[in-house]
Amino acid sequence: MTLATSARSIDRATCEALxxxxxxxxxxxxxxxxxxxxxxxxxxxxxxPASTPAHVARVIAEEWGVGLIRSWNDxxxxxxxRALGDRIAPxxxxxxxxxxxxxxxxxxxxxxxxxxxxxxxxxxVIVSEAxxxxxxxxxxxxxxxxxxxxxxxxxxxxxxxxxxLDDVLDDDVAVVVLTQVDYRTGRMLDxxxxxxxxxxxxxxxxxxxxxxxGAVPVDLNAADADFAIGCTYKYLNGGPGSPSFIWAAERHxxxxxxxxxxxxxxARPFEFGIGYEPADGITRFRVGTPQLLALAGLExxxxxxxxxxxxxxxxxxxxxxxxxxxLVDARLARWNVEVVTPRTSARRGSQVALRAEHGYxxxxxxxxxxxxxxxRAPDLMRFGFAPLYVSHAxxxxxxxxxxxxxxxxxxxxxxxxxxxAVT
Ligand SMILES: Cc1ncc(COP(=O)(O)O)c(C=O)c1O
Numbered sequence: 001m002t003l004a005t006s007a008r009s010i011d012r013a014t015c016e017a018l019x020x021x022x023x024x025x026x027x028x029x030x031x032x033x034x035x036x037x038x039x040x041x042x043x044x045x046x047x048x049p050a051s052t053p054a055h056v057a058r059v060i061a062e063e064w065g066v067g068l069i070r071s072w073n074d075x076x077x078x079x080x081x082r083a084l085g086d087r088i089a090p091x092x093x094x095x096x097x098x099x100x101x102x103x104x105x106x107x108x109x110x111x112x113x114x115x116x117x118x119x120x121x122x123x124x125v126i127v128s129e130a131x132x133x134x135x136x137x138x139x140x141x142x143x144x145x146x147x148x149x150x151x152x153x154x155x156x157x158x159x160x161x162x163x164x165l166d167d168v169l170d171d172d173v174a175v176v177v178l179t180q181v182d183y184r185t186g187r188m189l190d191x192x193x194x195x196x197x198x199x200x201x202x203x204x205x206x207x208x209x210x211x212x213x214g215a216v217p218v219d220l221n222a223a224d225a226d227f228a229i230g231c232t233y234k235y236l237n238g239g240p241g242s243p244s245f246i247w248a249a250e251r252h253x254x255x256x257x258x259x260x261x262x263x264x265x266x267a268r269p270f271e272f273g274i275g276y277e278p279a280d281g282i283t284r285f286r287v288g289t290p291q292l293l294a295l296a297g298l299e300x301x302x303x304x305x306x307x308x309x310x311x312x313x314x315x316x317x318x319x320x321x322x323x324x325x326x327l328v329d330a331r332l333a334r335w336n337v338e339v340v341t342p343r344t345s346a347r348r349g350s351q352v353a354l355r356a357e358h359g360y361x362x363x364x365x366x367x368x369x370x371x372x373x374x375x376r377a378p379d380l381m382r383f384g385f386a387p388l389y390v391s392h393a394x395x396x397x398x399x400x401x402x403x404x405x406x407x408x409x410x411x412x413x414x415x416x417x418x419x420x421a422v423t
Contacts, residue, residue, distance in 0.1 A: 043384030093219030
């Protein structure tokens with residue numbers, strides 16, 4: 001019997017039994033989650049690994065406090081963006097030496113999108129998706145202006161309602177920039193299939209993996225992709241503001257000319273020459289002094305990721321999202337709560353979005369009761385299922401509280417309608 005067919009008969013004890021058999025359950029205690037909280041927002045900001053406070057405190061007290069400037073060499077500070085990149089590589093199907101830590105995801109996208117477009121001179125179109133995370137579209141506008149000669153490069157946006165990718169691909173397209181797992185709906189694109197179609201048109205493929213890395217297994221090299229960027233503060237649990245990563249396929253390293261040519265991407269930064277010469281390999285995508293305290297948080301969380309089997313991660317992620325969808329279907333139908341996330345598992349990342357009238361106050365009422373998700377305008381409640389610390393019993397409890405909030409109309413409390421700067 002699948003979870004879908006048995007949802008009506010599932011009770012909390014069933015979920016506890018699933019937890020008892022869960023090979024990833026041992027990771028839960030490696031996170032410092034507050035008591036009484038069901039945390040379903042790891043797709044926005046990952047939870048705090050229990051080891052991180054001591055690790056960051058040690059970096060501050062010893063590497064900074066005692067080592068002082070010597071830590072650039074003695075504690076490996078200078079190479080840290082490359083060293084941590086090599087530890088992210090196995091999570092995204094990259095080879096050692098292909099990944100480096102950068103700045104914000106937005107800045108890193110600028111770095112690689114410019115490099116990619118310059119590898120296709122003469123082509124005047126950048127393709128993306130209307131529903132892409134807006135920062136991607138905003139950054140691409142800057143790329144269009146920077147690289148267009150006379151007039152900005154043209155932008156073509158695909159969407160579910162059309163045009164499709166195949167509609168817009170032709171031999172004028174330089175670069176396609178897509179987010180693999182949609183930040184609102186959790187819909188997942190087939191990395192290899194999309195990349196192949198883009199290459200058939202002679203264009204290059206840039207992937208935004210913000211909602212993929214640490215959520216689903218990714219294999220960039222098997223897909224033959226060109227460039228990728230992604231957040232480390234979501235499923236990777238690097239901490240608020242931990243830097244993004246940049247991946248460039250090795251075949252592009254020598255020819256790539258990133259947007260920002262800073263001294264940490266120079267071939268010989270400590271010769272202090274007056275002309276820019278790109279470093280070999282992925283290092284040329286570096287810009288300036290890395291955010292070492294933020295990298296310390298990421299370094300600590302990567303200790304956990306070194307131990308994770310990505311096949312087990314995906315299996316649990318799908319179990320959690322399927323359980324959530326089944327329980328929502330079985331218990332919330334009378335309030336017209338609509339699951340907008342694809343029900344086909346191959347098309348789903350590790351989050352589920354629900355469309356509901358009054359979604360914003362409903363989410364605030366949930367948060368007030370310890371079930372933390374978030375809301376994306378105009379009408380979506382998002383629930384992220386980070387398999388390292390979300391349990392099947394959490395899923396049960398979340399739907400139980402949601403049903404209670406809807407049945408009692410607790411969300412009507414005027415306090416829940418007040419909007420913060422961040423939703
Ligand atoms: C798909 C996607 N891309 C980019 C970003 C923005 O990243 P940053 O704020 O690190 O620049 C986000 C943030 O949530 C995102 O979801």
